[in-house]
Structures are given as C-alpha cells and as structure tokens.
Amino acid sequence: MMERDIKLCAQGLARDYAGRRVVDGIDIELAAGEVLGMLGPNGAGKSTTLRMLAGTLAPSAGRVSLNGHDLAEDARTAKQGLGYLPERPPLYPELTVDEYLSFCAAVHGVPRADRRRAIDAARADCGLEDTGRRPIGHLSKGFQQRVGIAQAIVHRPDVLILDEPTAGLDPNQLRGVRALVARLAARHSVILSSHMLSEIQAVATRVLIVHQGRVVYDAALARHGDGDTVELLLGASPAREALLAITGVVDATALGSGRWRLAVAPGHDVRATLVDTAVARGWQLLELTRRAPSLEERFAALTSGSERHAPEAAA
DSSP states (O other): OOOOOEEEEEEEEEEEETTEEEEEEEEEEEETTOEEEEEOOTTSSHHHHHHHHHTSSOOSEEEEEETTEETTTSHHHHHTTEEEEOSSOOOOTTSBHHHHHHHHHHHTTOOHHHHHHHHHHHHHHTTOTTOTTSBGGGSOHHHHHHHHHHHHHTTOOSEEEEESTTTTOOHHHHHHHHHHHHHHTTTSEEEEEOSOHHHHHHHOSEEEEEETTEEEEEEESSOOSSSOEEEEEESSOOOHHHHHTSTTEEEEEEEETTEEEEEEOTTOOOHHHHHHHHHHHTOOEEEEEEEOOOHHHHHHHHHSSSOOOOOEEOO
C-alpha cells in the first residue's frame, strides 16, 4: 500500500485564552489532492485552529508542519507552500486588483520577472479577468471574496486554507465561489471551513467536525457501513432480543405493524446476516432498507449538548 503524500500535519494543537482551553489536542493530516471540510458550531474553535495552521496564531501546545517543514522553527520555508484566506479577507479597498495582487506576490516571494504572469493566472483562475484596473472597494462582495482567494493562490502554494470563503454572499455569489473552490481543488490541497453543510458536501472529499475545541468526527464523505441504520418489514415479528443478538446490531426499535429500525455498529453490514436469520427463523422478511446517516444528522448528534465526545474516525 502506497503511503499518502502528506502536505500538512498538525499534532496536539491547543490554544488557551484567559486561562481557558478553546482548542484541545487537535490532530490533522492533509494529503495531496484532498479537500478537507471543517465543520463546527459557533465557538467550536474552527477559526482559532485555522489561524494556528496558517501560522498567524502561535499554539499554546502542539506543532504544525507544511511539506515537512516545522511552522515554528522554519516559518519562512513552511509558508512558501501555504495560501491563507482568513474569515475577513485582508484587502486594501483603495488599491486596484492588480496593484493588490502585485503586492501580495512580492510578499510571497514571487520573483519580479514572474509576477505579471502569476497575477494574470490568479485572476484567470478566480474569474477576475476584467477587474485588474478596478479599485477593490468598487467591487461587489462576491468579487472581493474572489480577490481574497486570488491573493492566497498567486504564489501557487501546495496547501490552501480558506476560512468561511462564502460568508455573507448572496446565493448567486455563493454558487460562483463554490465552483471556484471546486476548480482550485484540482491543483491544490484545501482546508475549507464553513457553517453550511451543503457547501462542505458539494466540494469536500473528507469532513472533520470540531466541537468544544476537539475533533469529534473525521472521515471521508459518502462512506457506507459507518453507523448505518437498517429498516425491516417482517411478516412475523420476532422478540427484540433476537434482533439484538445479531452481530453488529446495537439497538432495535419497533415501529409498529411489523416494522423495525436497527442501529448498526460502525464497520458492519448486517444485511446478509439478517436475510439468512429471517429465513431460518421464519420471520417472513418483506422489506429491508439500509440508510446511511446524513452529514446533517451526524453534525447534530455530535455537537448537541455539552458533553465531550470521543472522536469518530474512518474505519
């Protein structure tokens, strides 16, 4: 089995504010070509975590490396491979788009001879071809957000960190930026935070849910066999204990009229066993349906209440 090409690695990240730990031991790996969607309720620690990953906030504990370079010990080299869009884009409204991107390219160390080409490529990727001479302050919020993304990619980094890139956009602007992120994902490894589950599902290949400063879920999207539910319609309904005795079934709820809902342990597919057992015991199996929980259901289950959750991970 080939090892993954890890572009970003964070180990044991923690951050304290006024004596209170707001990020508590977060571990993250981002492989080449991955789009990692970070979800969490307000105050979960998403933006704090992203700021530590981007090197704009020092962690109270833990370490971050980019392309094998430690962000604390070799920040200049590490940040050459990083592009960052904070929640509030760092724009100068009085500058034109080209003036601003030229400044950003210089800050990122793009050689003077290559800057024109780098600026044109970033504008083209972000749909800003006709805005080079326009002051940023005269652009719509959606186009300003595109300029913010353009500054993050002008030096062609391996890793992009985008904190709420569609915040405050109208539906048309949102669709445009979402499509842009999807295009960028073909050339960059991306970490994307959002409050919108639909946005994460549209562009991410993997989702990470943060709650109370900890990772409570980390898995690829569109996976099956990870805590599914199975619904049955039986002509001869068995005792609940008989269903619970089936390996992988962790709960059984009678819905009435011969219908049952079974909760299945992560990593188990109990359908074949259910069919064999129903035939052997004469339960008259009439229907069997498996339903994987939606991301919305997972999010609600993992972030409701105040209790700490142990992290769920990909099997």
